[in-house]
Amino acid sequence: MSKKAVVLLSGGLDSATALGVARAGGYETHTLSFDYNQRHKYELSCAKTTSKIHNAVDHKVVSFTTFGGSALNDPTIEVPKGRSLDEMTDAIPVTYVPARNTIFLSFALSYAEVLGAEAIFTGVNAVDYSGYPDCRPEYIKAYQNMVNVATKRTVEGSPINVYTPLIELTKVDIIRLGTSLDVNYAFTSSCYDPDEYGRACGKCDSCLIRLAAFKESGIEDPIPYQ
Amino acid sequence: MSKKAVVLLSGGLDSATALGVARAGGYETHTLSFDYNQRHKYELSCAKTTSKIHNAVDHKVVSFTTFGGSALNDPTIEVPKGRSLDEMTDAIPVTYVPARNTIFLSFALSYAEVLGAEAIFTGVNAVDYSGYPDCRPEYIKAYQNMVNVATKRTVEGSPINVYTPLIELTKVDIIRLGTSLDVNYAFTSSCYDPDEYGRACGKCDSCLIRLAAFKESGIEDPIPYQ
Numbered sequence: 001m002s003k004k005a006v007v008l009l010s011g012g013l014d015s016a017t018a019l020g021v022a023r024a025g026g027y028e029t030h031t032l033s034f035d036y037n038q039r040h041k042y043e044l045s046c047a048k049t050t051s052k053i054h055n056a057v058d059h060k061v062v063s064f065t066t067f068g069g070s071a072l073n074d075p076t077i078e079v080p081k082g083r084s085l086d087e088m089t090d091a092i093p094v095t096y097v098p099a100r101n102t103i104f105l106s107f108a109l110s111y112a113e114v115l116g117a118e119a120i121f122t123g124v125n126a127v128d129y130s131g132y133p134d135c136r137p138e139y140i141k142a143y144q145n146m147v148n149v150a151t152k153r154t155v156e157g158s159p160i161n162v163y164t165p166l167i168e169l170t171k172v173d174i175i176r177l178g179t180s181l182d183v184n185y186a187f188t189s190s191c192y193d194p195d196e197y198g199r200a201c202g203k204c205d206s207c208l209i210r211l212a213a214f215k216e217s218g219i220e221d222p223i224p225y226q
Numbered sequence: 227m228s229k230k231a232v233v234l235l236s237g238g239l240d241s242a243t244a245l246g247v248a249r250a251g252g253y254e255t256h257t258l259s260f261d262y263n264q265r266h267k268y269e270l271s272c273a274k275t276t277s278k279i280h281n282a283v284d285h286k287v288v289s290f291t292t293f294g295g296s297a298l299n300d301p302t303i304e305v306p307k308g309r310s311l312d313e314m315t316d317a318i319p320v321t322y323v324p325a326r327n328t329i330f331l332s333f334a335l336s337y338a339e340v341l342g343a344e345a346i347f348t349g350v351n352a353v354d355y356s357g358y359p360d361c362r363p364e365y366i367k368a369y370q371n372m373v374n375v376a377t378k379r380t381v382e383g384s385p386i387n388v389y390t391p392l393i394e395l396t397k398v399d400i401i402r403l404g405t406s407l408d409v410n411y412a413f414t415s416s417c418y419d420p421d422e423y424g425r426a427c428g429k430c431d432s433c434l435i436r437l438a439a440f441k442e443s444g445i446e447d448p449i450p451y452q
Contacts, residue, residue: 064290064333067340099336102376106332107290110325114293133381142372149368150328155359 002028004117005163006108009033009051009059011043013188013210014123014166016050017178021165022121023054024181030115031056032108035063036097042189042198049187062107066097081193081203101134105143105162112160113153125166125174140164171213179219186222199226228254230343231389232334235259235277235285237269239414239436240349240392242276243404247391248347249280250407256341257282258334261289262323268415268424275413288333292323307419307429327360331369331388338386339379351392351400366390397439405445412448425452 005027009015022029033047044061051059101124108120124135133139144162148154166174178185190210191200200207202225214221231253235241248255259273270287277285327350334346350361359365370388374380392400404411416436417426426433428451440447 060293062290064288067286067337096378097336098339099332099377102332102335102372103329106325106328109328110323111293113324133378134376136375139372139375142368142375146328146365146368146372149362149365150360151325152322152359 002026003119004028004030004112004115005119005121006112006115006117007031007056008104008108008120008122009047009056010123011046011050011188012123012190012206013178013185014125014174015047016054016123016183016185016188017174017181018121018123018163018165019050019054019056020178020181020183022119022163027119027121029054029056029121030111030117031059032104032111033059033061034104034107035061036066036100040189040192040194042191042194045198046187046189050184053184053187060111064103066100081201096132099134101132101139102143109147109151109160113151116153118159118161120160120162122162122164123166123174124164125169125171127168127170135167137164137167140167171209172217175213175217175219179217184222188223195226199224201226228252229345230254230256230338230341231345231347232338232341232343233257233282234330234334234346234348235273235282236349237272237276237414238349238416238432239404239411240351240400241273242280242349242409242411242414243400243407244347244349244389244391245276245280245282246404246407246409248345248389253345253347255280255282255347256337256343257285258330258337259285259287260330260333261287262292262326266415266418266420268417268420271424272413272415276410279410279413286337290329292326307427322358325360327358327365328369335373335377335386339377342379344385344387346386346388348388348390349392350390351395351397353394353396361393363390363393366393397435398443401439401443401445405443410448414449421452425450427452 005022007019007022007029009019009031019029031051033044035044048059112120126136140162147160154160190206192204192206193201200223231248233245233248233255235245235257257277259270261270274285338346352362366388373386380386416432418430418432419427
């Protein structure tokens with residue numbers, strides 16, 4: 001029987017790359033996305049297409065409501081635009097969604113146990129955008145320690161390992177890695193505030209980081225901008 | 227400003243008691259329940275009423291879909307009935323929902339951060355029904371260690387503490403504690419398989435534990451049975 005992995009897939013380029021890494025590692029991949037009333041819901045159609053073109057076995061979307069508290073799920077908080085890369089790295093940004101990765105990983109954990117999957121892949125990254133506490137190696141390590149005592153599968157001796165292959169990579173390295181693994185970025189979306197056609201704004205922190213990284217990598221960004 | 231707590235409220239007697247403990251501790255209480263397509267959805271109306279009569283500031287219900295894998299959320303798996311208390315304690319039962327408490331606590335964590343709450347109360351209990359891995363002190367400790375590095379609030383130095391006041395108590399002790407704190411158990415539901423009027427079956431593991439504990443405590447169980 002082939003080994004299985006749950007891959008958290010946001011629709012962005014990091015998680016598409018994590019999917020590429022899981023495939024390259026020989027896993028049967030089951031992708032998992034979330035509809036949490038995010039401003040950038042266009043990413044869900046990207047996740048669906050990205051799953052399909054990379055031969056994921058299936059793609060599930062879990063829907064839930066969040067409690068606000070972020071520019072990404074509260075329409076009264078504005079997405080910052082036009083900041084320099086230096087300005088972004090200082091503090092936890094308003095696009096931080098309280099405990100988002102903890103919620104995402106917890107659903108992945110449940111799904112992994114139901115599937116009998118031994119791995120969870122997430123594209124979290126601590127380098128280019130270090131403001132999110134739940135993207136740091138220290139957090140992932142603590143999460144793994146919790147997993148090891150949390151489920152029937154893990155307490156009975158079968159592992160569920162949380163893999164973060166991109167956590168120490170720069171965005172440029174991520175794009176190069178994905179390209180080397182034939183990851184197709186044409187159906188990824190990084191923008192926090194896309195228009196009604198899904199076209200990226202090119203001005204939010206996430207777009208600016210993506211644009212700068214593609215430019216530096218010498219690889220063409222295949223997505224349309226407004 | 228008063229100190230705030232998120233209280234996980236299932237509608238059962240343990241979480242109602244945890245709500246009583248949080249109130250007795252001087253917390254402004256915000257109760258949180260989940261609609262995850264559980265077989266025993268009647269517990270949600272119990273949670274609503276229990277919140278109201280114990281003066282919770284508000285009661286939120288987060289809805290999400292689960293992945294099956296348990297008698298509680300998969301109608302093809304039968305709820306065991308008529309087992310002795312001895313039979314229940316040996317293995318992880320089919321009513322175990324994969325990673326359920328991890329998901330519940332993760333939503334509570336998100337909510338606590340949005341509210342500025344310093345505490346999460348959960349009625350998990352490791353004594354009478356030790357088969358659930360995510361009800362053990364070892365698990366809660368690992369979860370707390372993860373929380374401490376997971377959120378903006380916690381990494382910036384303000385705590386979010388996960389309190390499990392019932393974790394080492396027997397069901398009899400829980401009923402006595404709640405009664406001493408004026409917890410009203412009339413609108414609690416413990417049954418895994420209630421009828422369409424919400425009346426408890428009296429035969430599933432959860433009912434049998436409840437009935438035995440009320441009997442031993444000498445306190446009358448105020449809920450109706452089929």
